[in-house]
Amino acid sequence: QLRHLGLELYYTLFRKPALLNHPSLIPVETAFVTHEFADGGSLVVLEEFFPGAKTLEQHLFDAQGKPLQAFHAMQERQLWSIICQLVLALLTLHSHRLAARGSMDLRRILWTGPNRVRLGALAVTDLITGDGPAAAVAAATVAAGGNVSEAATAAMVASRIDEKRLLEWQQADLIALGHVVVSLACRTRTPSSGVPPAVFATLGEEMQKLIMLLLRGSTTGRSASLGEVMDAVGRRMVVDQQRAAMHEDAMFRELALQVENERLMRLVVKLFMISERPEHRNDPRYRPGGERHALRLLMDFVFHQGAAGIECREFGFGACGRGVE
Numbered sequence: 001q002l003r004h005l006g007l008e009l010y011y012t013l014f015r016k017p018a019l020l021n022h023p024s025l026i027p028v029e030t031a032f033v034t035h036e037f038a039d040g041g042s043l044v045v046l047e048e049f050f051p052g053a054k055t056l057e058q059h060l061f062d063a064q065g066k067p068l069q070a071f072h073a074m075q076e077r078q079l080w081s082i083i084c085q086l087v088l089a090l091l092t093l094h095s096h097r098l099a100a101r102g103s104m105d106l107r108r109i110l111w112t113g114p115n116r117v118r119l120g121a122l123a124v125t126d127l128i129t130g131d132g133p134a135a136a137v138a139a140a141t142v143a144a145g146g147n148v149s150e151a152a153t154a155a156m157v158a159s160r161i162d163e164k165r166l167l168e169w170q171q172a173d174l175i176a177l178g179h180v181v182v183s184l185a186c187r188t189r190t191p192s193s194g195v196p197p198a199v200f201a202t203l204g205e206e207m208q209k210l211i212m213l214l215l216r217g218s219t220t221g222r223s224a225s226l227g228e229v230m231d232a233v234g235r236r237m238v239v240d241q242q243r244a245a246m247h248e249d250a251m252f253r254e255l256a257l258q259v260e261n262e263r264l265m266r267l268v269v270k271l272f273m274i275s276e277r278p279e280h281r282n283d284p285r286y287r288p289g290g291e292r293h294a295l296r297l298l299m300d301f302v303f304h305q306g307a308a309g310i311e312c313r314e315f316g317f318g319a320c321g322r323g324v325e
Contacts, residue, residue: 024089099169104176171223178214
C-alpha cells in the first residue's frame with residue numbers, strides 16, 4: 001500500500017513548479033508499476049524527452065571507457081559550467097528537503113545540448129527502497145486516512161523524515177558531485193577517491209580547492225556544506241551567468257532577424273502578386289527611370305534571377321528596393 005501510494009504522491013514532491021521549470025533538472029511526467037514483463041512487476045518512470053540527448057558518460061567516453069574527442073576538446077570553462085549547473089540542481093533539491101540519491105552520476109546526468117546538462121532519475125532510489133522522502137509522504141498520507149491537504153502532508157513529512165538521515169543523504173550528494181568532478185578533471189569514467197598527484201598539479205587552484213572540499217567528507221568524515229560549495233564556485237557562477245546572458249542576447253538577435261525576414265518575405269510576395277499582374281506589365285512607372293523601377297529590380301532579383309532576357313544581378317540591386325544599405 002505504501003509503495004503504490006508513494007507512486008501516486010510522487011508528484012507532491014517532484015512536480016513542484018520550482019522543480020519542473022528548473023534548467024538543470026529533468027521534469028518527471030509520470031510513474032507507474034506494470035506487470036507486462038516477465039519479472040513480476042516493473043517500476044516505470046517517464047521523464048521529459050530531449051531529442052538527441054545522451055548521458056554525460058556516453059557523450060564523453062566510448063564503450064571501453066576511453067575519452068572521446070568531445071572530451072579532449074572540452075575547455076576548463078566548459079567544465080566549470082557543468083559543475084555550476086549541477087550545484088544549482090542540488091541547491092534546488094536540498095532547499096525542498098530532497099536529495100538526489102543516486103542521480104548524481106555520469107550515467108544519470110543528461111547532455112541535452114551544447115554545454116547543457118540536466119540531472120535525471122530523480123527519486124527513483126526513494127521509490128525502490130521505500131525509505132526516502134517519497135515513502136515518507138506515503139506513510140504520512142496512510143496515517144491520515146489517505147486524504148490530507150498538501151500543507152498537512154508537508155507538515156507530516158517534515159516530522160517523519162529523520163533530519164539526520166536527510167542530512168546524510170544530502171552530504172552523500174556532495175560527495176557524489178565530488179566524484180563527478182574528479183571524473184571530469186581526470187578524464188576517467190570510473191571515479192576514484194582522489195586525484196592522482198600528477199593530474200592534480202595540472203588543475204587550476206579553484207578546481208583543486210573544490211575537489212578537496214567536496215571529497216572532504218569521504219576522507220575526514222567532516223562533510224562540506226552546500227553553502228561552502230556555493231562560496232567555492234561563486235565567482236565561476238557569475239562568469240557562467242554572464243555567458244548565459246550573452247547567449248540569450250544572441251538568440252534574441254537571431255530571432256529578431258528571422259521575424260524581420262518573415263515580414264519582408266510576406267511583403268515581397270504581396271508585391272509580386274501585384275506587380276506581375278497583366279495590367280501592370282506596360283506600366284511606365286515600373287520601367288527604367290520610373291518611380292517604381294526599384295521594385296521591378298527587386299522582383300527580378302527574387303523571382304526571375306537568371307531567367308531568359310533578365311541578367312543576373314548582385315544582391316545590391318534587389319536590396320535597393322527595400323532600402324537596405
